[in-house]
Amino acid sequence: MNLYRLLQKRTANGHPVRVGLIGAGKFGSMFLSQVPTTPGLEVACIADLSPDRAREACRRVGWTEDRIAATRFVDDAAAMIASPDVEVVVEATGHAPAGLFHARRAIREGKHIVMVNVEADVLAGPLLAREAEAAGVVYSLAYGDQPALICELVDWARSCGFPIIAAGKGTKYMPEYHASTPETVWGYYGLTPEQAKIGGMNPQMFNSFLDGTKSGIEMAAVANASGLTPAPGGLVFPPVGTHEMAEMLRPGNAGTLHHAGQVEVISSVHRDGSPVVNDLRWGVFVVFEAPNDYAQRCFQEYGVVTDSSGRVSALYRPFHLIGLELNVSILSAALRKEATGAPTGFRGDVVSTAKRDLRAGEVLDGEGGACVWGKLMTAADSLRHGGLPIGLANRVPLVRDVAAGQPVTWHDVRIDTADEAYKYRRAMEAAFPAG
Numbered sequence: 001m002n003l004y005r006l007l008q009k010r011t012a013n014g015h016p017v018r019v020g021l022i023g024a025g026k027f028g029s030m031f032l033s034q035v036p037t038t039p040g041l042e043v044a045c046i047a048d049l050s051p052d053r054a055r056e057a058c059r060r061v062g063w064t065e066d067r068i069a070a071t072r073f074v075d076d077a078a079a080m081i082a083s084p085d086v087e088v089v090v091e092a093t094g095h096a097p098a099g100l101f102h103a104r105r106a107i108r109e110g111k112h113i114v115m116v117n118v119e120a121d122v123l124a125g126p127l128l129a130r131e132a133e134a135a136g137v138v139y140s141l142a143y144g145d146q147p148a149l150i151c152e153l154v155d156w157a158r159s160c161g162f163p164i165i166a167a168g169k170g171t172k173y174m175p176e177y178h179a180s181t182p183e184t185v186w187g188y189y190g191l192t193p194e195q196a197k198i199g200g201m202n203p204q205m206f207n208s209f210l211d212g213t214k215s216g217i218e219m220a221a222v223a224n225a226s227g228l229t230p231a232p233g234g235l236v237f238p239p240v241g242t243h244e245m246a247e248m249l250r251p252g253n254a255g256t257l258h259h260a261g262q263v264e265v266i267s268s269v270h271r272d273g274s275p276v277v278n279d280l281r282w283g284v285f286v287v288f289e290a291p292n293d294y295a296q297r298c299f300q301e302y303g304v305v306t307d308s309s310g311r312v313s314a315l316y317r318p319f320h321l322i323g324l325e326l327n328v329s330i331l332s333a334a335l336r337k338e339a340t341g342a343p344t345g346f347r348g349d350v351v352s353t354a355k356r357d358l359r360a361g362e363v364l365d366g367e368g369g370a371c372v373w374g375k376l377m378t379a380a381d382s383l384r385h386g387g388l389p390i391g392l393a394n395r396v397p398l399v400r401d402v403a404a405g406q407p408v409t410w411h412d413v414r415i416d417t418a419d420e421a422y423k424y425r426r427a428m429e430a431a432f433p434a435g
Contacts, residue, residue, distance in 0.1 A: 011039055020086035022046075028057070030326070032061050033062060091114070091120070096123045096392070099123075106137075123392070140329050141342060147221040153286035163289045165261070165287040170267070170282065174267075180355075181370035182204045203368075211368065220347075220376055227347070230376050235375075246307040353407050363397045364395070385409060396415055400412045
C-alpha cells in the first residue's frame with residue numbers, strides 16, 4: 001500500500017528507479033506511456049531490434065523530444081543489461097528463447113528482472129526464479145498482465161485465511177478456435193484483413209490469443225507461481241458469468257471443476273455462440289470458501305454473494321490494464337525487493353498440440369501459427385508424454401506424422417540439442433520434479 005510513498009522518498013534522495021526495457025511493442029509502449037507521469041521512475045535505455053521503431057513508439061505514446069533525446073536506444077540487449085545505470089530490466093519481447101537469454105543475463109549482472117515474456121516464464125521460469133533468489137535479485141511476473149493479477153487475488157484470499165477453490169481469468173472461447181490459423185483469425189474477430197492491417201495487428205500474435213495457447217500459457221504461469229494446479233484434461237473453458245461463479249466453479253457441480261485448487265479460464269460465450277450474461281472476458285477471479293460457520297454467517301451479514309450453500313464466494317476484477325500497470329512490478333522489485341508473482345515449482349506446462357494432421361517434413365511455425373496450439377497440461381502429464389513445449393515449437397521440423405489433436409513430442413521433431421534454450425529447459429525439468 002505504500003509503493004508511491006517509497007518512490008517519493010527515493011526521488012527526494014535523488015536516486016530514481018532506472019529501467020532498461022527490452023522490446024517496445026504494444027506492452028512496452030503501454031508501459032512507456034506512464035513514465036512521464038511517474039516522477040522518480042526513469043527509462044535509462046530501450047533495446048529493440050529497430051531502435052528507430054522504438055523512438056517512434058515513444059513519440060506515439062506522448063514522450064517529448066527532450067525525453068527521447070535523454071534516453072539511449074540500442075539494438076544490443078545484452079549490453080544494455082550490463083549498463084550500470086539500469087536497476088530493473090523489463091523483458092517484453094514475447095520470444096521464449098530470447099527471454100531466457102535476457103533473464104539469465106540480468107540475473108548474472110545483479111539486476112532485477114520483470115518478465116512480461118510469459119512464454120519464457122512457462123518454458124523455464126522455476127529455474128530462473130531459483131537462480132535469481134540465489135543471486136539476491138527479484139524475478140517477477142508482470143503486474144497488469146493477468147497471471148500477476150490472479151496471483152494477487154490468490155494471495156489476498158490465502159492471507160485472509162480462505163481456502164482457494166479456483167482462480168483464473170475470462171476469455172472468448174469456442175472449440176473451433178483451436179484450429180484457427182493466421183489466415184482465418186480475423187474472421188473470428190469480426191475484422192477484415194485490411195482493417196487488421198490498418199490497426200497494426202499481427203495475425204499470428206492475435207491468433208495465439210484466440211486458439212487457446214495464450215490462455216494455457218497464462219494458467220501454467222499461475223499454477224507454477226501459486227501452487228494451484230490444472231485439471232488433468234487441461235482447460236475446460238466453461239461459460240460462466242460473474243453472478244454464477246460461486247455456484248458453478250466448484251468440484252462436483254455438473255463437472256465444472258475437477259478439483260479444488262484448480263486454475264481455469266471461463267468463456268464469455270456459450271457453445272452456441274450466444275453471449276454469457278455478466279461475462280468476465282477481460283477480467284480475473286478467485287473462488288474461495290468460508291473456513292468455518294462464523295465466517296459463513298459474516299458472509300451473510302455483509303452481503304457477500306455466495307453459492308446456494310452460503311459458504312463459497314468469488315472475488316473478481318473486471319478488466320486488466322496490461323502495460324499501463326507495469327510500474328507496480330518495477331517499483332515492487334526495486335523498492336520492496338518483492339515479486340508480483342514468481343514461480344515456485346513446476347506444476348503446469350503448455351504442450352504443442354496438432355491443429356490438423358501434420359506430416360513428417362513439415363516445419364512447425366510456433367505459437368499462434370498454422371500447425372500447433374498450446375494445450376495446458378499438468379507438468380507430470382507433460383513429462384510422461386514427452387511433450388514439446390510450445391515455447392520451443394518454432395522453426396522445428398517434424399520427423400514423424402502427428403494426428404490432429406495429439407500432442408507433439410520430443411521424438412516427433414528434430415531439435416538442436418546444443419541450443420541454449422533447449423538445454424536450459426531440460427535443466428529446469430531435472431531441477432524441478434513435476435508437482
